[in-house]
Amino acid sequence: MSKEKQIRPFGWRDKVGYLIGNLGNDFTFTFASVFLMVFYTKVLGISPGLVGTLFVVARVVDAFTDVTMGRIADKAKPAKDGKFKPWLRRMCGPVALASFLMYQTSMANAPMTLRIVYMFATYLLWGSIFYTAINIPYGSMASLISPEADDRAALSTFRSLGSVVANIAVGIGAPAILYASDAAGNQIVKGELFPIVALVFSILSIASYLVCYFMTTERVKAVPAENVKQVGFIDTVKTLVTNRALIGIVIASICILAAQILNQSINQYLFIDYFKDKSGVMVMNAVSMLPGIILAPVAVPLSRKFGKKELGIFGSLSGAIACFLLFIMRTKSMWTYIIINVIGFLGFGVFNLIMWAFITDIIDDQEIRTGSREDGTVYAVYSFARKLGQAVAGGLGGWALGWIGFDSAAQVQTEAVVQGIYNIATLIPAVLYLIVGLSLIFIYPLGKKKVLENIEILKAKQSAN
Numbered sequence: 001m002s003k004e005k006q007i008r009p010f011g012w013r014d015k016v017g018y019l020i021g022n023l024g025n026d027f028t029f030t031f032a033s034v035f036l037m038v039f040y041t042k043v044l045g046i047s048p049g050l051v052g053t054l055f056v057v058a059r060v061v062d063a064f065t066d067v068t069m070g071r072i073a074d075k076a077k078p079a080k081d082g083k084f085k086p087w088l089r090r091m092c093g094p095v096a097l098a099s100f101l102m103y104q105t106s107m108a109n110a111p112m113t114l115r116i117v118y119m120f121a122t123y124l125l126w127g128s129i130f131y132t133a134i135n136i137p138y139g140s141m142a143s144l145i146s147p148e149a150d151d152r153a154a155l156s157t158f159r160s161l162g163s164v165v166a167n168i169a170v171g172i173g174a175p176a177i178l179y180a181s182d183a184a185g186n187q188i189v190k191g192e193l194f195p196i197v198a199l200v201f202s203i204l205s206i207a208s209y210l211v212c213y214f215m216t217t218e219r220v221k222a223v224p225a226e227n228v229k230q231v232g233f234i235d236t237v238k239t240l241v242t243n244r245a246l247i248g249i250v251i252a253s254i255c256i257l258a259a260q261i262l263n264q265s266i267n268q269y270l271f272i273d274y275f276k277d278k279s280g281v282m283v284m285n286a287v288s289m290l291p292g293i294i295l296a297p298v299a300v301p302l303s304r305k306f307g308k309k310e311l312g313i314f315g316s317l318s319g320a321i322a323c324f325l326l327f328i329m330r331t332k333s334m335w336t337y338i339i340i341n342v343i344g345f346l347g348f349g350v351f352n353l354i355m356w357a358f359i360t361d362i363i364d365d366q367e368i369r370t371g372s373r374e375d376g377t378v379y380a381v382y383s384f385a386r387k388l389g390q391a392v393a394g395g396l397g398g399w400a401l402g403w404i405g406f407d408s409a410a411q412v413q414t415e416a417v418v419q420g421i422y423n424i425a426t427l428i429p430a431v432l433y434l435i436v437g438l439s440l441i442f443i444y445p446l447g448k449k450k451v452l453e454n455i456e457i458l459k460a461k462q463s464a465n
Contacts (some may be wrong), residue, residue, distance in 0.1 A: 017215025022162030024208035043191035052398025070380025171285020248444025257389025291349025307448025315351030323430030
């Protein structure tokens with residue numbers, strides 16, 4: 001019997017393992033996306049404008065580290081346990097430790113210059129180096145776990161469900177611990193508890209990566225390292241600007257992640273300063289996960305019937321309509337705000353579940369166009385786009401808070417600032433979701449028909465070999 005015939009067939013073990021692997025990503029990523037700006041501004045007392053600048057600077061660094069990691073992963077010689085899997089066991093400890101180091105409240109009493117240096121150093125260590133070194137191989141694994149379109153869509157769905165679980169854990173658990181009410185009913189931040197919460201999520205992250213490592217199997221034969229072309233950053237940029245699919249998904253990814261993270265992070269200020277109810281933060285974080293949970297069983301059948309691009313267009317426009325409606329309404333009701341968000345994001349929920357399958361489609365299309373399969377490099381470009389989205393969210397959020405006069409030293413903000421927070425939380429995401437829909441309509445070319453054609457071409461190529 002050949003070695004290939006002895007490999008366990010793709011199944012639930014792979015899907016659940018891949019889901020748990022994304023818990024490893026999102027225990028640290030979601031905590032940073034939602035609470036890091038709160039920690040920097042309300043615990044360390046750093047200006048929101050400077051925090052926004054940090055996020056943008058970090059993404060400039062990522063332009064090099066992401067692509068470099070993609071090339072390293074592509075060129076690395078496959079080990080006995082796979083081509084991309086080994087990076088999970090190598091990097092799970094360093095990324096978790098780096099995440100924990102970002103939330104040290106002992107720095108609150110240090111000189112401001114030292115606080116700023118600490119902020120830049122620890123954030124770059126976590127996000128630009130260690131998170132990059134584990135997230136790119138993790139994402140690239142999907143194309144080697146199975147060559148089938150439905151299997152890849154299932155992996156994307158389960159990966160997104162992993163984000164749902166992590167968001168619930170972070171979104172409900174962290175606010176309950178980190179926020180408290182003062183005598184006047186205002187919500188304040190308990191900064192001294194940040195290191196404890198960060199440590200818990202770091203430990204959970206390590207455990208999740210290791211479970212993913214032991215439960216998943218790479219089945220698709222990786223391209224031998226000696227056959228991977230040496231491609232530098234400039235060559236990668238040239239590939240990007242000539243690949244419509246990659247351009248379309250990069251634009252969509254930057255905007256979608258910017259909208260989601262901005263909404264998550266600004267909601268921390270909205271519910272505390274505008275609605276004055278910390279329970280709203282936990283409720284919003286919990287119910288925002290409902291669309292993903294409800295739609296998970298039908299995500300693959302819907303993508304098979306309508307196509308991923310087509311579902312993405314519908315979902316992004318649904319999110320845009322919901323946010324525009326909230327901006328116009330200027331509701332004072334916390335529950336109205338939450339309900340309209342959830343209804344609007346029901347359409348968006350399917351897109352979130354299958355968004356990772358877009359990348360495997362682009363990797364296939366890139367192979368057909370160029371004759372070279374570069375899983376790590378293509379995923380690295382996509383990863384960089386997502387980090388740009390994070391930077392846009394952080395930059396816009398931080399700068400916008402500065403523009404409206406947010407005072408980092410004050411636990412209670414003025415009415416003008418509070419109204420400005422509402423504008424940031426509704427109007428900016430609405431515009432970003434609209435751009436997502438337009439980029440998929442007018443730029444991204446891989447509709448249902450084209451994706452199926454590419455799969456058949458590659459199957460014929462593999463059979464010929």
